Amino acid sequence: MTVMDLYVVAYVIAGPVTAETDPKRLAVVNAAEAAQQYATATLAAKVRRALGWRSTRILDGETATSVSVWSQHELNAVYERVGGVVTTRTVQRAYSGGAFPAVEITITAHLAGIGTVQIVTDWDEDSGGHDLPVMRAIVDLAA
CATH class of the missing domain: 3.30.720 (Signal recognition particle alu RNA binding heterodimer, srp9/1)
Known part of the structure:
Protein backbone atom coordinates (compact mmCIF):
# COMPACT_ATOMS: atom_id res chain seq x y z
CA MET A 1 0.00 0.00 0.00
CA THR A 2 1.45 3.37 -0.98
CA VAL A 3 1.30 6.60 0.96
CA MET A 4 -1.34 7.91 -1.42
CA ASP A 5 -3.45 4.77 -0.87
CA LEU A 6 -3.28 5.35 2.89
CA TYR A 7 -4.24 8.99 2.41
CA VAL A 8 -7.27 8.01 0.31
CA VAL A 9 -8.31 5.40 2.88
CA ALA A 10 -7.92 7.94 5.68
CA TYR A 11 -9.94 10.50 3.73
CA VAL A 12 -12.71 8.00 3.03
CA ILE A 13 -12.84 6.89 6.67
CA ALA A 14 -12.38 10.26 8.32
CA GLY A 15 -13.67 12.60 5.66
CA PRO A 16 -12.21 16.02 5.04
CA VAL A 17 -10.42 17.61 7.94
CA THR A 18 -12.67 20.13 9.65
CA ALA A 19 -12.77 21.89 12.97
CA GLU A 20 -14.28 18.88 14.72
CA THR A 21 -14.75 18.69 18.44
CA ASP A 22 -16.19 15.15 18.58
CA PRO A 23 -13.49 13.11 20.37
CA LYS A 24 -14.28 9.89 18.49
CA ARG A 25 -14.03 11.59 15.11
CA LEU A 26 -10.83 13.37 16.18
CA ALA A 27 -9.35 10.03 17.26
CA VAL A 28 -10.11 8.56 13.82
CA VAL A 29 -8.58 11.57 12.06
CA ASN A 30 -5.51 11.46 14.30
CA ALA A 31 -5.07 7.73 13.72
CA ALA A 32 -5.34 8.18 9.95
CA GLU A 33 -2.82 11.03 10.04
CA ALA A 34 -0.43 8.96 12.16
CA ALA A 35 -0.74 6.04 9.71
CA GLN A 36 0.04 8.37 6.81
CA GLN A 37 3.05 9.86 8.59
CA TYR A 38 4.32 6.38 9.47
CA ALA A 39 3.95 5.19 5.86
CA THR A 40 5.77 8.28 4.59
CA ALA A 41 8.60 7.87 7.09
CA THR A 42 8.89 4.17 6.24
CA LEU A 43 9.06 4.92 2.51
CA ALA A 44 11.63 7.67 3.10
CA ALA A 45 13.79 5.27 5.10
CA LYS A 46 13.60 2.65 2.32
CA VAL A 47 14.58 5.22 -0.31
CA ARG A 48 17.52 6.52 1.69
CA ARG A 49 18.79 3.02 2.50
CA ALA A 50 18.53 2.09 -1.19
CA LEU A 51 20.60 5.17 -2.02
CA GLY A 52 23.22 4.05 0.50
CA TRP A 53 22.62 6.79 3.07
CA ARG A 54 22.65 6.38 6.83
CA SER A 55 20.14 9.10 7.65
CA THR A 56 16.52 8.12 7.06
CA ARG A 57 14.91 11.47 7.94
CA ILE A 58 13.01 13.62 5.47
CA LEU A 59 14.67 17.03 5.42
CA ASP A 60 12.95 20.37 4.81
CA GLY A 61 11.96 20.74 1.17
CA GLU A 62 12.11 16.99 0.50
CA THR A 63 9.52 14.27 0.19
CA ALA A 64 9.83 10.54 0.72
Missing part, protein backbone atom coordinates in the same frame (compact mmCIF):
# COMPACT_ATOMS: atom_id res chain seq x y z
CA THR A 65 10.75 10.04 -2.96
CA SER A 66 12.37 13.37 -3.86
CA VAL A 67 15.63 14.06 -2.06
CA SER A 68 18.42 16.61 -2.29
CA VAL A 69 22.19 16.31 -2.11
CA TRP A 70 24.74 19.07 -1.52
CA SER A 71 26.85 18.86 -4.67
CA GLN A 72 27.28 17.33 -8.08
CA HIS A 73 29.94 15.05 -6.55
CA GLU A 74 27.39 13.55 -4.16
CA LEU A 75 24.88 13.34 -6.99
CA ASN A 76 27.45 11.53 -9.09
CA ALA A 77 28.04 8.99 -6.30
CA VAL A 78 24.30 8.24 -6.28
CA TYR A 79 24.24 8.09 -10.10
CA GLU A 80 27.08 5.56 -10.16
CA ARG A 81 25.28 3.47 -7.54
CA VAL A 82 21.71 3.46 -8.93
CA GLY A 83 21.88 4.88 -12.47
CA GLY A 84 18.86 6.65 -13.86
CA VAL A 85 18.02 9.44 -16.27
CA VAL A 86 19.81 12.75 -15.80
CA THR A 87 18.11 16.03 -16.67
CA THR A 88 18.76 19.69 -16.04
CA ARG A 89 16.65 22.81 -15.88
CA THR A 90 17.15 26.44 -15.03
CA VAL A 91 15.38 27.54 -11.85
CA GLN A 92 15.16 30.70 -9.75
CA ARG A 93 16.39 30.35 -6.18
CA ALA A 94 15.15 32.89 -3.68
CA TYR A 95 17.18 34.36 -0.86
CA SER A 96 16.65 37.31 1.47
CA GLY A 97 18.10 39.78 -1.06
CA GLY A 98 16.11 38.58 -4.07
CA ALA A 99 16.57 35.69 -6.47
CA PHE A 100 19.24 34.20 -8.69
CA PRO A 101 19.21 31.68 -11.55
CA ALA A 102 20.58 28.20 -10.87
CA VAL A 103 21.00 25.04 -12.92
CA GLU A 104 19.26 22.16 -11.19
CA ILE A 105 20.49 18.64 -11.97
CA THR A 106 18.04 15.79 -11.39
CA ILE A 107 18.47 12.02 -11.50
CA THR A 108 15.24 10.11 -11.94
CA ALA A 109 15.84 6.50 -10.99
CA HIS A 110 13.72 3.41 -10.46
CA LEU A 111 14.60 1.61 -7.22
CA ALA A 112 13.55 -2.03 -7.00
CA GLY A 113 10.72 -2.59 -4.57
CA ILE A 114 10.27 1.15 -4.08
CA GLY A 115 9.47 2.88 -7.35
CA THR A 116 10.62 6.06 -9.01
CA VAL A 117 12.66 8.57 -7.03
CA GLN A 118 14.31 11.87 -7.84
CA ILE A 119 17.64 13.06 -6.49
CA VAL A 120 18.42 16.75 -7.01
CA THR A 121 21.21 19.27 -6.61
CA ASP A 122 22.20 22.63 -8.05
CA TRP A 123 25.28 22.87 -10.25
CA ASP A 124 28.13 24.59 -8.42
CA GLU A 125 30.80 25.76 -10.85
CA ASP A 126 33.37 26.26 -8.08
CA SER A 127 33.10 22.57 -7.08
CA GLY A 128 34.16 21.41 -10.55
CA GLY A 129 33.12 18.05 -11.87
CA HIS A 130 32.57 18.62 -15.59
CA ASP A 131 34.13 15.20 -16.20
CA LEU A 132 31.90 13.27 -13.75
CA PRO A 133 29.78 10.47 -15.26
CA VAL A 134 26.58 12.26 -14.19
CA MET A 135 27.69 15.35 -16.13
CA ARG A 136 28.70 13.28 -19.17
CA ALA A 137 25.19 11.78 -19.11
CA ILE A 138 23.80 15.30 -19.51
CA VAL A 139 26.07 15.93 -22.50
CA ASP A 140 25.05 12.57 -24.00
CA LEU A 141 21.39 13.46 -23.51
CA ALA A 142 21.87 16.77 -25.32
CA ALA A 143 23.65 15.10 -28.27
Whole structure:
Protein backbone atom coordinates (compact mmCIF):
# COMPACT_ATOMS: atom_id res chain seq x y z
CA MET A 1 0.00 0.00 0.00
CA THR A 2 1.45 3.37 -0.98
CA VAL A 3 1.30 6.60 0.96
CA MET A 4 -1.34 7.91 -1.42
CA ASP A 5 -3.45 4.77 -0.87
CA LEU A 6 -3.28 5.35 2.89
CA TYR A 7 -4.24 8.99 2.41
CA VAL A 8 -7.27 8.01 0.31
CA VAL A 9 -8.31 5.40 2.88
CA ALA A 10 -7.92 7.94 5.68
CA TYR A 11 -9.94 10.50 3.73
CA VAL A 12 -12.71 8.00 3.03
CA ILE A 13 -12.84 6.89 6.67
CA ALA A 14 -12.38 10.26 8.32
CA GLY A 15 -13.67 12.60 5.66
CA PRO A 16 -12.21 16.02 5.04
CA VAL A 17 -10.42 17.61 7.94
CA THR A 18 -12.67 20.13 9.65
CA ALA A 19 -12.77 21.89 12.97
CA GLU A 20 -14.28 18.88 14.72
CA THR A 21 -14.75 18.69 18.44
CA ASP A 22 -16.19 15.15 18.58
CA PRO A 23 -13.49 13.11 20.37
CA LYS A 24 -14.28 9.89 18.49
CA ARG A 25 -14.03 11.59 15.11
CA LEU A 26 -10.83 13.37 16.18
CA ALA A 27 -9.35 10.03 17.26
CA VAL A 28 -10.11 8.56 13.82
CA VAL A 29 -8.58 11.57 12.06
CA ASN A 30 -5.51 11.46 14.30
CA ALA A 31 -5.07 7.73 13.72
CA ALA A 32 -5.34 8.18 9.95
CA GLU A 33 -2.82 11.03 10.04
CA ALA A 34 -0.43 8.96 12.16
CA ALA A 35 -0.74 6.04 9.71
CA GLN A 36 0.04 8.37 6.81
CA GLN A 37 3.05 9.86 8.59
CA TYR A 38 4.32 6.38 9.47
CA ALA A 39 3.95 5.19 5.86
CA THR A 40 5.77 8.28 4.59
CA ALA A 41 8.60 7.87 7.09
CA THR A 42 8.89 4.17 6.24
CA LEU A 43 9.06 4.92 2.51
CA ALA A 44 11.63 7.67 3.10
CA ALA A 45 13.79 5.27 5.10
CA LYS A 46 13.60 2.65 2.32
CA VAL A 47 14.58 5.22 -0.31
CA ARG A 48 17.52 6.52 1.69
CA ARG A 49 18.79 3.02 2.50
CA ALA A 50 18.53 2.09 -1.19
CA LEU A 51 20.60 5.17 -2.02
CA GLY A 52 23.22 4.05 0.50
CA TRP A 53 22.62 6.79 3.07
CA ARG A 54 22.65 6.38 6.83
CA SER A 55 20.14 9.10 7.65
CA THR A 56 16.52 8.12 7.06
CA ARG A 57 14.91 11.47 7.94
CA ILE A 58 13.01 13.62 5.47
CA LEU A 59 14.67 17.03 5.42
CA ASP A 60 12.95 20.37 4.81
CA GLY A 61 11.96 20.74 1.17
CA GLU A 62 12.11 16.99 0.50
CA THR A 63 9.52 14.27 0.19
CA ALA A 64 9.83 10.54 0.72
CA THR A 65 10.75 10.04 -2.96
CA SER A 66 12.37 13.37 -3.86
CA VAL A 67 15.63 14.06 -2.06
CA SER A 68 18.42 16.61 -2.29
CA VAL A 69 22.19 16.31 -2.11
CA TRP A 70 24.74 19.07 -1.52
CA SER A 71 26.85 18.86 -4.67
CA GLN A 72 27.28 17.33 -8.08
CA HIS A 73 29.94 15.05 -6.55
CA GLU A 74 27.39 13.55 -4.16
CA LEU A 75 24.88 13.34 -6.99
CA ASN A 76 27.45 11.53 -9.09
CA ALA A 77 28.04 8.99 -6.30
CA VAL A 78 24.30 8.24 -6.28
CA TYR A 79 24.24 8.09 -10.10
CA GLU A 80 27.08 5.56 -10.16
CA ARG A 81 25.28 3.47 -7.54
CA VAL A 82 21.71 3.46 -8.93
CA GLY A 83 21.88 4.88 -12.47
CA GLY A 84 18.86 6.65 -13.86
CA VAL A 85 18.02 9.44 -16.27
CA VAL A 86 19.81 12.75 -15.80
CA THR A 87 18.11 16.03 -16.67
CA THR A 88 18.76 19.69 -16.04
CA ARG A 89 16.65 22.81 -15.88
CA THR A 90 17.15 26.44 -15.03
CA VAL A 91 15.38 27.54 -11.85
CA GLN A 92 15.16 30.70 -9.75
CA ARG A 93 16.39 30.35 -6.18
CA ALA A 94 15.15 32.89 -3.68
CA TYR A 95 17.18 34.36 -0.86
CA SER A 96 16.65 37.31 1.47
CA GLY A 97 18.10 39.78 -1.06
CA GLY A 98 16.11 38.58 -4.07
CA ALA A 99 16.57 35.69 -6.47
CA PHE A 100 19.24 34.20 -8.69
CA PRO A 101 19.21 31.68 -11.55
CA ALA A 102 20.58 28.20 -10.87
CA VAL A 103 21.00 25.04 -12.92
CA GLU A 104 19.26 22.16 -11.19
CA ILE A 105 20.49 18.64 -11.97
CA THR A 106 18.04 15.79 -11.39
CA ILE A 107 18.47 12.02 -11.50
CA THR A 108 15.24 10.11 -11.94
CA ALA A 109 15.84 6.50 -10.99
CA HIS A 110 13.72 3.41 -10.46
CA LEU A 111 14.60 1.61 -7.22
CA ALA A 112 13.55 -2.03 -7.00
CA GLY A 113 10.72 -2.59 -4.57
CA ILE A 114 10.27 1.15 -4.08
CA GLY A 115 9.47 2.88 -7.35
CA THR A 116 10.62 6.06 -9.01
CA VAL A 117 12.66 8.57 -7.03
CA GLN A 118 14.31 11.87 -7.84
CA ILE A 119 17.64 13.06 -6.49
CA VAL A 120 18.42 16.75 -7.01
CA THR A 121 21.21 19.27 -6.61
CA ASP A 122 22.20 22.63 -8.05
CA TRP A 123 25.28 22.87 -10.25
CA ASP A 124 28.13 24.59 -8.42
CA GLU A 125 30.80 25.76 -10.85
CA ASP A 126 33.37 26.26 -8.08
CA SER A 127 33.10 22.57 -7.08
CA GLY A 128 34.16 21.41 -10.55
CA GLY A 129 33.12 18.05 -11.87
CA HIS A 130 32.57 18.62 -15.59
CA ASP A 131 34.13 15.20 -16.20
CA LEU A 132 31.90 13.27 -13.75
CA PRO A 133 29.78 10.47 -15.26
CA VAL A 134 26.58 12.26 -14.19
CA MET A 135 27.69 15.35 -16.13
CA ARG A 136 28.70 13.28 -19.17
CA ALA A 137 25.19 11.78 -19.11
CA ILE A 138 23.80 15.30 -19.51
CA VAL A 139 26.07 15.93 -22.50
CA ASP A 140 25.05 12.57 -24.00
CA LEU A 141 21.39 13.46 -23.51
CA ALA A 142 21.87 16.77 -25.32
CA ALA A 143 23.65 15.10 -28.27
